[in-house]
Amino acid sequence: MSKSSATAGKDKTMNVVVVLKQVPDTESAIRIAGDGKSIATEGIKWIVNPYDEFAVEAALRLKAKHGGKVTILSYGPQRVVESIRTALAMGADDAVLIGEDDIESSGRLQLAKAMAAAIRSLNPDLVIMGFRAVDNDMAQRGPMIAEYLGWPHLAFAVSIESDGNQVTIKRPIEGGSVTLESTLPALVTLGGSHAVWNPRFASLPGIMKAKKKPLAVKKLSDFGLDPAQFAPGAGKTRVISLEMPQERQPGRIVDGGLDTEGKARELTRLLHEEAKAI
Amino acid sequence: MGKSVCVIAEFRGGDLRRVSYEVASEGKRIADALGSDLCAVALGSGIAEKAAELGRYGVKKVYIVDDPALENYLAESYVPIIADIIRQCDPAAVLLSASVDGKDLAARLSARLDVGLVQDCTEILVEDGKIRVKKPIFAGKCFAWNEWIEGAMPLISCRPNVMQCLTLSEDQRAEVERVDIPVPETRSRFKSMDLDTSGRVGLSGAEIIVSGGRGMKEAQNFAMLEDLAKLLGAAVGASRAAVDAGWRPHADQVGQTGKVVNPNVYIAVGISGAIQHLAGMGTSKYIVAINKDPDAPIFSKADYGITEDLFKFVPAFTEEVRKLKSTCS
Numbered sequence: 001m002s003k004s005s006a007t008a009g010k011d012k013t014m015n016v017v018v019v020l021k022q023v024p025d026t027e028s029a030i031r032i033a034g035d036g037k038s039i040a041t042e043g044i045k046w047i048v049n050p051y052d053e054f055a056v057e058a059a060l061r062l063k064a065k066h067g068g069k070v071t072i073l074s075y076g077p078q079r080v081v082e083s084i085r086t087a088l089a090m091g092a093d094d095a096v097l098i099g100e101d102d103i104e105s106s107g108r109l110q111l112a113k114a115m116a117a118a119i120r121s122l123n124p125d126l127v128i129m130g131f132r133a134v135d136n137d138m139a140q141r142g143p144m145i146a147e148y149l150g151w152p153h154l155a156f157a158v159s160i161e162s163d164g165n166q167v168t169i170k171r172p173i174e175g176g177s178v179t180l181e182s183t184l185p186a187l188v189t190l191g192g193s194h195a196v197w198n199p200r201f202a203s204l205p206g207i208m209k210a211k212k213k214p215l216a217v218k219k220l221s222d223f224g225l226d227p228a229q230f231a232p233g234a235g236k237t238r239v240i241s242l243e244m245p246q247e248r249q250p251g252r253i254v255d256g257g258l259d260t261e262g263k264a265r266e267l268t269r270l271l272h273e274e275a276k277a278i
Numbered sequence: 279m280g281k282s283v284c285v286i287a288e289f290r291g292g293d294l295r296r297v298s299y300e301v302a303s304e305g306k307r308i309a310d311a312l313g314s315d316l317c318a319v320a321l322g323s324g325i326a327e328k329a330a331e332l333g334r335y336g337v338k339k340v341y342i343v344d345d346p347a348l349e350n351y352l353a354e355s356y357v358p359i360i361a362d363i364i365r366q367c368d369p370a371a372v373l374l375s376a377s378v379d380g381k382d383l384a385a386r387l388s389a390r391l392d393v394g395l396v397q398d399c400t401e402i403l404v405e406d407g408k409i410r411v412k413k414p415i416f417a418g419k420c421f422a423w424n425e426w427i428e429g430a431m432p433l434i435s436c437r438p439n440v441m442q443c444l445t446l447s448e449d450q451r452a453e454v455e456r457v458d459i460p461v462p463e464t465r466s467r468f469k470s471m472d473l474d475t476s477g478r479v480g481l482s483g484a485e486i487i488v489s490g491g492r493g494m495k496e497a498q499n500f501a502m503l504e505d506l507a508k509l510l511g512a513a514v515g516a517s518r519a520a521v522d523a524g525w526r527p528h529a530d531q532v533g534q535t536g537k538v539v540n541p542n543v544y545i546a547v548g549i550s551g552a553i554q555h556l557a558g559m560g561t562s563k564y565i566v567a568i569n570k571d572p573d574a575p576i577f578s579k580a581d582y583g584i585t586e587d588l589f590k591f592v593p594a595f596t597e598e599v600r601k602l603k604s605t606c607s
């Protein structure tokens with residue numbers, strides 16, 4: 001190892017912020033609300049967006065290696081506190097909630113601006129978050145926040161390594177993968193799956209401890225932002241209607257007293273002649 | 279004639295990616311509906327010749343920045359350049375592919391240009407001169423129609439393999455204009471690319487997908503599905519249970535936290551049909567379920583259901599497909 005990389009490679013403690021979104025449980029059956037433009041939220045169970053849970057795990061592993069601190073940043077109504085506590089119970093150190101009930105309806109660019117302002121106030125080395133949320137599935141918040149911070153971002157990571165000075169990720173692309181690197185501070189969004197990140201569960205002692213960890217509820221004005229610019233409907237796009245996917249015709253069981261070979265022949269015929277797919 | 283519609287073309291290894299044909303075709307339809315022209319932006323290294331081929335899809339003019347430093351996509355270098363070009367041509371709408379890089383680029387570009395973005399659209403309509411787009415939410419459990427507020431420029435990423443490709447004329451060439459914008463200094467760097475050369479069909483573009491679940495019992499049993507997939511020219515997918523068990527790579531996972539796929543035929547083998555799995559494959563044209571449990575929820579979504587032990591049925595089915603293929607060719 002060369003001299004310069006020996007010093008550059010010296011691990012520094014890291015200040016990591018994880019941006020967390022609360023989303024409906026993936027088990028939820030989705031129903032359209034009375035206004036025809038939103039999802040009915042009665043009876044919905046709320047969870048940490050799975051990709052953000054991966055981000056908590058990745059941040060905790062970096063902390064285990066380098067020391068430092070993991071701060072959870074989230075936004076929205078009081079119910080979000082429960083998801084933040086989940087992340088604290090996993091091992092994060094403290095949290096900030098931008099406690100503005102309607103902030104999500106102020107538009108995606110506005111929300112990203114608010115997140116960037118909050119992140120600036122926390123002065124981290126690295127920000128990690130999911131590359132998409134499993135509700136609106138826009139895959140855009142991370143890059144937007146990075147743009148407002150004026151930082152590089154590396155998106156859709158399935159691995160993340162850092163020595164406290166720079167960060168390296170692997171990112172799948174169609175038909176392969178690429179390796180990217182950036183000096184810190186930077187923002188990384190995570191892809192992958194449960195199998196890749198294997199996020200830890202909150203232990204019982206973790207849950208007890210989480211109750212005492214600092215959780216600051218902040219207002220937009222605390223970050224020097226003008227709340228008037230974050231009013232509902234400040235976005236550039238709007239949803240005009242929601243639509244359920246077409247109901248599938250009830251399927252057909254290929255049986256008719258056929259033996260295995262008979263069924264195989266019949267399925268092949270159906271796919272060939274009826275579906276014209278093979 | 280109104281402002282032109284602009285598409286951002288995607289290159290890899292000096293070649294235009296197929297998704298860009300789709301986006302250009304869709305862009306042409308929108309430009310026609312708005313009574314405007316279609317232009318394109320392309321960044322890369324050694325791309326001038328290939329960029330002109332966008333003419334086949336109705337692109338009149340391509341603005342290119344051709345520089346060895348742009349050989350590979352990097353948000354930090356691509357976004358400022360593309361933003362500059364878009365500011366200069368002030369289009370009526372900008373379209374790009376919701377590919378891995380496309381979505382990333384679109385998101386950052388949206389903030390840089392302060393324009394509204396809708397990602398991963400599956401349908402675009404022009405009604406009374408207004409653009410409306412449809413996109414899946416909750417991994418396809420629902421769809422949302424979106425529009426832009428008065429005066430806002432639409433930025434739209436289009437889901438791959440959904441938009442129809444229209445070739446206007448094989449030898450129509452687009453006018454290529456080299457734009458002189460320096461490549462910015464970046465703090466992030468592209469290190470390396472590793473392409474899969476096994477020739478296996480990828481999930482996202484596959485016409486047919488054969489997917490295995492926990493019912494496959496162990497990793498080596500997937501050889502059976504690989505054989506079937508090879509015969510069908512299909513890709514192999516997996517449920518989360520199969521991926522979590524380490525039988526398949528995570529990139530093969532189909533579902534709410536995996537890939538959302540949209541093939542012509544989806545064959546679910548030993549998969550129960552949990553809501554998170556259905557979310558990822560529910561829009562397949564034909565769904566085939568092979569499961570020994572007649573009460574498995576997957577049967578309620580399947581066009582063709584086979585209640586059998588997969589270890590008996592899959593080899594028999596593979597044999598029948600082999601016979602069919604040998605008589606067809």
Ligand SMILES: Cc1cc2nc3c(=O)[nH]c(=O)nc-3n(C[C@H](O)[C@H](O)[C@H](O)COP(=O)(O)OP(=O)(O)OC[C@H]3O[C@@H](n4cnc5c(N)ncnc54)[C@H](O)[C@@H]3O)c2cc1C
Pocket residue numbers: 026050490491492493494516517518519520531532533534535536537547548549550551552553554555558568569570571574586587588589
């Ligand atoms: C946050 C979250 C995200 C998730 N995301 C995803 C996702 O993206 N994708 C996903 O797939 N799941 C996802 N899941 C998991 C999902 O809930 C299910 O656990 C999973 O899909 C089950 O996989 P499976 O159908 O292969 O296994 P099982 O549900 O165990 O089903 C196995 C099936 O195989 C059948 N079988 C067994 N032996 C045979 C045989 N010899 N012949 C024929 N049939 C046989 C059984 O009858 C059974 O129906 C997610 C869960 C959560 C909580």
